[in-house]
Amino acid sequence: MTAIIETEGLTRRYGDVHAVEDVTLRVEEGSVYGLLGRNGAGKTTLLQLLTGQEFATSGEARLFGERSLENPRVLGRTCLVKESQSYPDNVRGHHVLRAASWSYAHWDQDYAIRLADDLRVPLGRRVKKMSRGQRSAVGAIVGLASRAELTLFDEPYAGLDAVARQVFYDALLADLAEHPRTVVMSTHLIDEASPLLDRVVVIDEGRIVIDAEADALRGTAVTVVGRAQDVDAFVSGRDVLRRDRIGGISSATVADVDHAARAAATAAGLELAPVSLQELVVARTGGARGRKDPS
Numbered sequence: 001m002t003a004i005i006e007t008e009g010l011t012r013r014y015g016d017v018h019a020v021e022d023v024t025l026r027v028e029e030g031s032v033y034g035l036l037g038r039n040g041a042g043k044t045t046l047l048q049l050l051t052g053q054e055f056a057t058s059g060e061a062r063l064f065g066e067r068s069l070e071n072p073r074v075l076g077r078t079c080l081v082k083e084s085q086s087y088p089d090n091v092r093g094h095h096v097l098r099a100a101s102w103s104y105a106h107w108d109q110d111y112a113i114r115l116a117d118d119l120r121v122p123l124g125r126r127v128k129k130m131s132r133g134q135r136s137a138v139g140a141i142v143g144l145a146s147r148a149e150l151t152l153f154d155e156p157y158a159g160l161d162a163v164a165r166q167v168f169y170d171a172l173l174a175d176l177a178e179h180p181r182t183v184v185m186s187t188h189l190i191d192e193a194s195p196l197l198d199r200v201v202v203i204d205e206g207r208i209v210i211d212a213e214a215d216a217l218r219g220t221a222v223t224v225v226g227r228a229q230d231v232d233a234f235v236s237g238r239d240v241l242r243r244d245r246i247g248g249i250s251s252a253t254v255a256d257v258d259h260a261a262r263a264a265a266t267a268a269g270l271e272l273a274p275v276s277l278q279e280l281v282v283a284r285t286g287g288a289r290g291r292k293d294p295s
């Protein structure tokens with residue numbers, strides 16, 4: 001497969017803040033990557049490093065096999081939709097679309113107008129006067145209608161209502177089916193975005209802690225529920241992500257559970273419940289980090 005993004009030891013420090021630390025990543029052509037992580041994890045910085053909007057302290061980023069920094073060949077094939085894009089005072093929605101049409105070779109103006117209609121964006125209004133959700137929608141439209149070979153969405157829907165978010169997800173899925181391209185999307189709405197994602201990259205304190213196929217990841221963890229002593233026996237020596245106990249009943253979320261382990265849990269009388277991507281990411285990046293259970 002062709003790598004659209006390759007980084008090697010990519011690092012960005014601000015004084016003693018390790019915003020992005022030693023990130024080595026390969027993003028394959030034609031996939032949708034979810035870039036997940038807590039506030040301040042380094043997602044925006046990573047996307048800015050990739051698009052040459054930030055300088056790396058060390059390491060290297062290559063897009064389409066070339067360095068992205070001040071490289072018009074690479075940037076012409078890439079669209080970054082920023083979370084907090086600012087626009088000059090007099091710029092109206094349709095001006096943004098016009099400017100985008102000059103920047104992106106595969107821009108589809110009719111599609112952009114249809115999306116604006118579906119997302120209820122008043123294109124004649126000054127962007128500064130739009131609501132937060134409407135401004136986000138303008139960014140989402142640019143990202144979709146650009147049809148850039150590589151589209152990077154940094155929290156594309158901050159402020160979008162639930163209906164608008166669903167319009168965005170549906171549009172992205174439908175458009176990717178017709179015009180396959182590579183998408184990296186940072187988001188906090190993990191379960192909501194989960195059906196879109198082929199691969200998940202989780203970043204925590206600047207470092208990649210998970211880089212896996214979304215489907216494989218969903219199948220790796222399970223929550224077992226049952227009598228405390230049975231749960232204790234089952235989780236002994238396993239990678240326990242979370243544990244709760246009420247009276248004599250325990251539940252434990254355990255990583256890396258294979259078919260045989262599931263069968264053993266069922267045989268021990270435990271109930272098994274699936275773990276969502278969001279629960280898994282929270283467990284991997286939360287205060288109670290994954291650890292081998294000492295019991």
Ligand SMILES: Nc1ncnc2c1ncn2[C@@H]1O[C@H](COP(=O)(O)OP(=O)(O)OP(=O)(O)O)[C@@H](O)[C@H]1O
Pocket residue numbers: 014017018019037038039040041042043044045046
């Ligand atoms: N210009 C800067 N100067 C100093 N520190 C910075 C700068 N830019 C980012 N940081 C710090 O780097 C870390 C990563 O920030 P970044 O914006 O990349 O996180 P994020 O994962 O996008 O967070 P969020 O989900 O809250 O948007 C944070 O601790 C942030 O405070």
